Amino acid sequence: MRIFKSIKWRLQLWYGLILVAVLAGFGFTAYQLERGRQMGRIDDELQRRYGILVNALRRPPPPRGPDENRQPFDRPPPDQFPEGGPQDQNVRPPFEFRLPPQIAGLFDTNNPNDFYFVISSRDGEDIARSANVPQVLTNLAASPLVEMGSMPETRASPDRPPRPRAMGDAEEIYQQLQSGETIRVGCSIAPELKELHRTALKLTGIGGVILLFGLAGGWWLVSRALCPIENISSAAVKISAGDLTQRINLAEAESELGQLATVLNSTFARLESAFAQQKQFASDAAHELRTPVSVILTQTQTALNRERDAESYKQTVEACQRAAQRMRRLIESLLALARFDAGQEVLKRQHFDFTSTIADCIELVKPLAAERGVKILIELEPMEFTGDSERLAQVVTNLLTNAVQYNQPNGDVRVKLESSGGLAVLTMADTGQGIAAADLPRVFERFYRGDQSRTGAGNAGLGLAICKVIVEAHGGMIEVSSRENAGTIFTIRLPAA
Amino acid sequence: MRILVVEDEPDLLASLAQALREEGYAVDTAANGDDGLFNAEGADYDAIVLDVMLPGMDGWEILKRLRKTKKTPVLMLTARDQTRDRVKGLDTGADDYVIKPFDLAEVFARLRAIIRRSANKTTNVIVIGDVKIDTAARNVTLKEKPVDLTAREYSLVEFMALHRGEVVTRTQLYEHLFDENEDSFSNLLDVHVSNVRKKLGAEFIATRRGHGYCIE
Numbered sequence: 001m002r003i004f005k006s007i008k009w010r011l012q013l014w015y016g017l018i019l020v021a022v023l024a025g026f027g028f029t030a031y032q033l034e035r036g037r038q039m040g041r042i043d044d045e046l047q048r049r050y051g052i053l054v055n056a057l058r059r060p061p062p063p064r065g066p067d068e069n070r071q072p073f074d075r076p077p078p079d080q081f082p083e084g085g086p087q088d089q090n091v092r093p094p095f096e097f098r099l100p101p102q103i104a105g106l107f108d109t110n111n112p113n114d115f116y117f118v119i120s121s122r123d124g125e126d127i128a129r130s131a132n133v134p135q136v137l138t139n140l141a142a143s144p145l146v147e148m149g150s151m152p153e154t155r156a157s158p159d160r161p162p163r164p165r166a167m168g169d170a171e172e173i174y175q176q177l178q179s180g181e182t183i184r185v186g187c188s189i190a191p192e193l194k195e196l197h198r199t200a201l202k203l204t205g206i207g208g209v210i211l212l213f214g215l216a217g218g219w220w221l222v223s224r225a226l227c228p229i230e231n232i233s234s235a236a237v238k239i240s241a242g243d244l245t246q247r248i249n250l251a252e253a254e255s256e257l258g259q260l261a262t263v264l265n266s267t268f269a270r271l272e273s274a275f276a277q278q279k280q281f282a283s284d285a286a287h288e289l290r291t292p293v294s295v296i297l298t299q300t301q302t303a304l305n306r307e308r309d310a311e312s313y314k315q316t317v318e319a320c321q322r323a324a325q326r327m328r329r330l331i332e333s334l335l336a337l338a339r340f341d342a343g344q345e346v347l348k349r350q351h352f353d354f355t356s357t358i359a360d361c362i363e364l365v366k367p368l369a370a371e372r373g374v375k376i377l378i379e380l381e382p383m384e385f386t387g388d389s390e391r392l393a394q395v396v397t398n399l400l401t402n403a404v405q406y407n408q409p410n411g412d413v414r415v416k417l418e419s420s421g422g423l424a425v426l427t428m429a430d431t432g433q434g435i436a437a438a439d440l441p442r443v444f445e446r447f448y449r450g451d452q453s454r455t456g457a458g459n460a461g462l463g464l465a466i467c468k469v470i471v472e473a474h475g476g477m478i479e480v481s482s483r484e485n486a487g488t489i490f491t492i493r494l495p496a497a
Numbered sequence: 498m499r500i501l502v503v504e505d506e507p508d509l510l511a512s513l514a515q516a517l518r519e520e521g522y523a524v525d526t527a528a529n530g531d532d533g534l535f536n537a538e539g540a541d542y543d544a545i546v547l548d549v550m551l552p553g554m555d556g557w558e559i560l561k562r563l564r565k566t567k568k569t570p571v572l573m574l575t576a577r578d579q580t581r582d583r584v585k586g587l588d589t590g591a592d593d594y595v596i597k598p599f600d601l602a603e604v605f606a607r608l609r610a611i612i613r614r615s616a617n618k619t620t621n622v623i624v625i626g627d628v629k630i631d632t633a634a635r636n637v638t639l640k641e642k643p644v645d646l647t648a649r650e651y652s653l654v655e656f657m658a659l660h661r662g663e664v665v666t667r668t669q670l671y672e673h674l675f676d677e678n679e680d681s682f683s684n685l686l687d688v689h690v691s692n693v694r695k696k697l698g699a700e701f702i703a704t705r706r707g708h709g710y711c712i713e
Contacts, residue, residue: 283577287550290576293598295508301601302516319508 007229008222015218019211027203034199038192042171047161049106049115050173050185054161056103057119057181107132115187122180134170134188169193228257232264244272284447288330288460292323299323333462337446340469347388347473354385354392354424358417361396369404375412376400383417385424385496387474392494395467395478396426399490402463403430406488419496423476426492434484443480444468498612498652499523499540499673503533503559504548504574513546516601517608521635521648523676530554537563541672543612543656546604549575549586557589564590570611572604609633616659623658625712628697630658637697644696649674653689657702657712666709 107115107130118129164173172186231249238246247268248261296319303316339345362376369376385392403413411431418425435443442448449461471478476494500522504510507528514524525540527533530553537545537559545563549556560571573586573594586594592611595604609632613621621633629638635651637644646654656673657665670686690710694702703711 283579287576290597291506291509294574294576295506295512297598298509298512298516298601302512302519305516305519305601316512319512322508 008226011222011226012215012218015222016211016215019214019218023207023211027200027207030203031196031200035196038196039171039189042187042189042192043164045115046164046171046173046185046187049117050161050175050183052103052106053117053119053183053185054175054177057177057179057183113188113191115185117186118182118184120182120184122182124182127181133186134168228255228261232257232261236264239268239271244268244275281446285330285334288447289327292326292330295323296320330460330462333460333466336466337462337469340473345473347391349387350389351384351386352389354383355380355417357389357393358396358415358426361393361400362415364397365400365404368401369413372404372407373410374404374407375410376404377412377414379414379416379418381418383419383424383496385494387494388470391470392474395470395492396428398463398467399428403428403432403488403490406430407432411487422496424494424496426494427489429487429489431487434486434488435480435482436484437482440480440482444478498543498656499525499676500544500546500608501525501527501533501536501540501542502546503527503530503537503551503556504546505529505551506548513601513604517546517605518676519648520605521652523652523674523679525676530556530559534559534562537569538566540677541669542569543615543673544570544572544608546572546574546608547591549573549577549582557585560586560589560591568615570615572607572611574599606633612659618659623655623661625658625661625701628701630655639697646693646696650689650693650696654693654697657710661712664705664708664711669709 107117110132112132112134114132116130116133118133119127121127162173162175164171166172166189167174167186169190170186170188172184174182174184176182235246235248247265250258250261250265299316299319303313336345358380359378362378366376400413400415407413407430413431414427414429416425416427416429439448444464444467445461446465447461448465468478471492471494474494476492479491479493480488481491482488498521500517502510502513502517502524504513504526505528510526510528514526517524522543525536525542527536530551533547533551534554547556547559551559556573556575560573563569563571570592571590573591574597575582575586575594576597578596583594592614593607595607609621613619613632621631623630623632627640629641631637632655635655637646637651637654652674653670656670667686674686674689690702701712703713705711
């Protein structure tokens with residue numbers, strides 16, 4: 001079931017179950033307390049009446065007239081005994097029994113729901129009983145039930161009345177006295193049971209209402225608590241739909257969900273900037289490729305427009321070649337950057353003579369330097385290094401070419417290699433026009449070309465970006481400082497590992 | 498028709514200029530922004546082909562400054578095909594744009610269109626009496642018969658036809674028919690006018706003494 005997988009529904013379900021358990025426990029306790037109170041009251045009354053009855057049986061008759069001084073359990077006068085009766089101790093003469101009026105007032109003999117009593121002789125015959133004894137109990141004394149279980153086993157002392165027990169719809173004390181008589185005092189608890197039943201219904205009803213309100217409140221609370229999560233997920237859905245500018249609304253930044261939202265927002269921000277960079281990179285790359293393609297298209301279309309002489313065809317082919325070479329350089333640069341970015345470019349690390357590698361690079365740049373009248377001054381400390389010599393040579397050549405190209409005529413380039421604090425430090429300083437302060441922080445950005453009047457067409461602005469990824473792949477860093485019209489210094493620091 | 502091409506890629510600039518000249522336009526070139534603006538402000542061009550990415554001043558800046566003084570139609574060449582770049586170009590005052598890499602035929606068609614629009618014409622065909630000028634096909638017919646005109650003669654007819662009813666001065670004609678490398682002090686113009694009159698009838702181009710020429 002999908003519905004039970006939703007946190008909202010699961011929380012609500014648990015909440016509901018707990019609420020039901022608490023309400024049920026509370027209701028049951030309340031019911032038991034009420035029942036205990038009602039029953040306790042009845043039991044107290046029963047015990048009191050039982051005590052009075054027992055006392056009345058035991059008390060000697062007050063000395064009064066034949067009629068008035070009848071004791072509660074007066075035996076008939078000896079002359080009324082049946083023949084041989086008194087001799088036979090086992091045969092008890094029937095009692096003529098009357099309750100004293102103050103005791104009789106305790107038993108409303110007409111009310112079936114009031115207290116009743118039955119006093120039986122040792123033989124099980126009734127000596128006295130109130131008129132309201134329930135029908136079911138009339139023959140109880142003779143019933144096997146009594147014989148078997150209900151008969152009290154102990155003869156309790158009169159001081160401590162026995163505990164009442166439930167007999168059907170009645171609460172009763174059933175006790176055999178030491179004299180042999182049995183006293184049964186009871187009270188119908190039907191009204192109390194009815195009352196308790198009503199209480200139970202009431203409690204159930206109130207519990208149900210509380211449960212409903214509780215569930216509604218719980219639903220509200222759960223919805224409220226989950227609202228930020230819904231915000232987060234709806235923002236995430238929008239973001240996955242392609243709109244990276246969406247952010248989660250941070251209403252409660254301090255809460256746990258607020259922290260989650262903050263984390264997600266910063267992830268989204270990084271994602272957005274990564275996407276933007278990627279887009280920019282692709283757009284710049286396409287842009288750089290478009291110009292040489294335009295050259296080829298325009299050149300060939302113009303050439304093919306009409307018959308031409310061999311010289312003009314040659315010019316067209318040369319222009320196309322230049323465009324193709326430019327595209328090749330660009331593609332190689334892009335590929336190198338992409339490989340470094342993806343971590344696919346594996347440096348061919350080897351131990352090599354850094355000093356002579358740099359010297360080789362200088363040799364390579366010398367013709368260009370001679371052409372521009374730029375002197376290259378060398379100050380190289382002998383040094384061995386472990387790294388990708390080809391890639392590092394590419395960096396050195398690139399920086400040297402820049403230093404010569406953007407130098408002033410008869411300027412100079414100083415190349416210095418020294419070891420300092422476990423680092424190989426290579427500096428290249430030129431006496432060129434320098435880089436504007438505004439451009440300086442961005443010179444290592446891809447496709448950044450700074451002042452475009454200085455850079456010829458065909459320079460895509462990737463050279464320094466490639467230098468940077470190569471140096472960083474070696475665990476080193478590249479820095480630039482420059483003063484306009486004074487010169488630029490590139491510093492490369494490589495850990496001599 | 499005289500056109501200025503501002504483009505920093507030398508091979509592209511050379512072939513564009515050559516192709517346009519072969520189409521019969523007079524073409525001036527500029528390889529950077531500053532020269533481009535200087536030329537554009539200094540002469541009356543019929544259209545300017547302007548690259549966006551230029552060393553020095555970029556295409557947007559040239560356009561912005563040029564629009565303060567001139568309404569010359571401008572066709573932008575852009576390597577960026579993002580909508581915001583195109584919108585920016587059109588909003589700055591460009592009349593149209595072509596995305597690199599482009600086909601020459603498309604550049605020519607768009608150039609014709611912006612020149613036509615600047616002369617308030619809506620079709621490629623201009624009819625003057627018995628003479629019909631098709632500016633797309635670059636041919637002229639007289640009473641439905643094709644007339645063989647040289648490229649320069651055609652340009653003269655087209656320019657005059659686009660400014661029909663106006664008196665066109667000799668200076669204007671020199672400016673629009675010849676580029677900066679040609680000798681404008683010669684009597685080449687008179688030769689062209691005379692040739693056109695021979696082919697299309699003497700009354701086709703009227704002379705306004707002391708002012709210039711006019712097509713009624």
